[in-house]
Amino acid sequence: MKTTKSSWPQGAPSQEEFCARVWQQGKTRYRSLPWRGIDDPYGVMVSEVMLQQTQVPRVEQYWPRFLKQFPTVDALAAASTSDVLELWQGLGYNRRALLLKQAAETCASTYSGNLPFELDELLALPGVGPATAAGVRAFAYQQPAMYLETNVRSVFLHELFPLEDSVPDRVLIPLVERSCSQEDPRGWYYALLDYGAYLKKTLPNPSRRSAHHSKQSTFEGSRRQKRAWIVRRVLAEPEGIASSVVLKDLCAAEQAQGRPEVDEATFASIVDDLVGEGFFRQADGILYPV
Numbered sequence: 001m002k003t004t005k006s007s008w009p010q011g012a013p014s015q016e017e018f019c020a021r022v023w024q025q026g027k028t029r030y031r032s033l034p035w036r037g038i039d040d041p042y043g044v045m046v047s048e049v050m051l052q053q054t055q056v057p058r059v060e061q062y063w064p065r066f067l068k069q070f071p072t073v074d075a076l077a078a079a080s081t082s083d084v085l086e087l088w089q090g091l092g093y094n095r096r097a098l099l100l101k102q103a104a105e106t107c108a109s110t111y112s113g114n115l116p117f118e119l120d121e122l123l124a125l126p127g128v129g130p131a132t133a134a135g136v137r138a139f140a141y142q143q144p145a146m147y148l149e150t151n152v153r154s155v156f157l158h159e160l161f162p163l164e165d166s167v168p169d170r171v172l173i174p175l176v177e178r179s180c181s182q183e184d185p186r187g188w189y190y191a192l193l194d195y196g197a198y199l200k201k202t203l204p205n206p207s208r209r210s211a212h213h214s215k216q217s218t219f220e221g222s223r224r225q226k227r228a229w230i231v232r233r234v235l236a237e238p239e240g241i242a243s244s245v246v247l248k249d250l251c252a253a254e255q256a257q258g259r260p261e262v263d264e265a266t267f268a269s270i271v272d273d274l275v276g277e278g279f280f281r282q283a284d285g286i287l288y289p290v
Contacts, residue, residue: 008175012160019179022155026191029198031056035063036190041115041140042073042104048135049100049127054091056197062091073115076101077108081278082289086235092219094231098278099127117141138185146177147189151196154206158199161209168211221259227270229253234280240288243271 008015033056035047046066050059069087070076076084081101088097103125107115115136116122122133134145148169156175161167181188199206219225233246251261275281281288 008178009160015179018159019181021159022179022188022191022195025195025198026187029194030190031194031197034060036139037186039140041136042076042107043067044136044140045103045115045128045132046100048132048139049096050091052096052132053093058091062088070104072113073104073107074113076104077113080290082235082238082280085231085279085289089232089235092228094228094279095277096127102126103128115140119145135189138180138189142184142186144180144182144185146173146180148173148176149193150207151194151200152176152189152192153210154196154199155192157209158203158206165209166211167209220257223266223270226250226254226262226266227274230270230274231279234287235289237287238289240286243282243285243287246271246287 012018013021035043038044047059047063050063050066066087070079070084079101081098084097084101085094088094091097106125107113111121116125119133119137122128122136123130131147131149134147137143137145138147153169153172156172157164157167160175161171179188196206229250230246233249234241247262247264247267250267254260254262271282271287275287278290281290
C-alpha cells in the first residue's frame with residue numbers, strides 16, 4: 001500500500017469511510033473516564049502524563065487523588081518533591097512526577113498559574129512532548145492537533161495498513177493531521193483512543209506493526225526497579241537515612257527475591273543519578289527527601 005505526504009493510502013478505505021468508521025466505533029466503545037470532557041488544561045496534562053506507560057485502570061485510581069491533593073498548577077508548584085513522589089508511588093516511572101512538578105513551577109512563574117495555549121509554549125515545558133502537548137490542545141482547548149500515541153497508532157495501522165509491517169510514524173503523521181476533526185478534535189481523539197483500546201484487546205496488537213514498536217523490558221531485577229526501590233526507601237525517612245543503610249537494605253531485598261546483592265559501584269551510580277535528577281539530596285553520606 002503506497003502513500004505520500006499529500007495522499008491517502010492507495011487501496012485503503014477512503015478518508016470519509018475511515019472517519020465514519022472511527023466515529024461509529026468510538027460511539028460504541030466509548031469509555032467514561034474522569035479526566036474526559038473537562039476544560040481544565042492542568043487536569044488534562046496530569047492525566048496525559050500519568051497515562052504514559054501506565055494502564056488506564058490504574059490511572060483511574062490515581063488521577064482523582066492527585067487532583068484532590070494538588071488541585072491547581074500553583075498547588076503542585078508549591079508542594080514538596082517528597083509529597084509529590086509519595087502520592088505518585090505505584091504509578092511507576094517516577095521521573096514523570098518530577099517533570100510534571102517542574103512544568104507546574106514554570107507555569108506558576110511564567111504563565112500566572114495557567115498552562116500556555118500555544119503548541120510551542122507547551123512543548124517548552126519540562127517533560128512535555130508532542131503527544132502530551134497535542135493532548136492538552138485537543139482535550140482541554142478543543143484545538144485540532146496531531147495526537148499520535150499507541151491506541152491512535154493502532155487504529156491507523158489496522159484500518160489503513162492491515163498487511164504492512166514496520167510502518168514508520170512519518171507515514172502516519174500526515175494522515176493523523178489530515179483526518180483530525182476541525183469541529184470536535186476532543187471527540188475525534190476519544191473515538192480513536194477507545195477504538196484502539198478495543199482493537200488491542202480483541203486482536204494481536206496492531207501497534208506491533210509500527211516501525212517504532214519496542215517490547216517493554218522486564219522490570220523486576222532491572223536498574224529501573226532498583227531506582228524505584230531506593231526512592232521509596234528514602235521517602236520513608238523524612239529525617240534522612242544513611243546511604244550505607246539503604247544499600248544494606250536493598251541488598252537484603254534483592255537476596256530475598258533470589259537475586260544477587262547490588263555492588264557498591266552500581267548503587268553509587270544509581271544514587272548519583274537520582275540526586276542529579278532531583279529525587280532527593282545527599283550530604284555527608286545521608287540521603288534526604290526534598
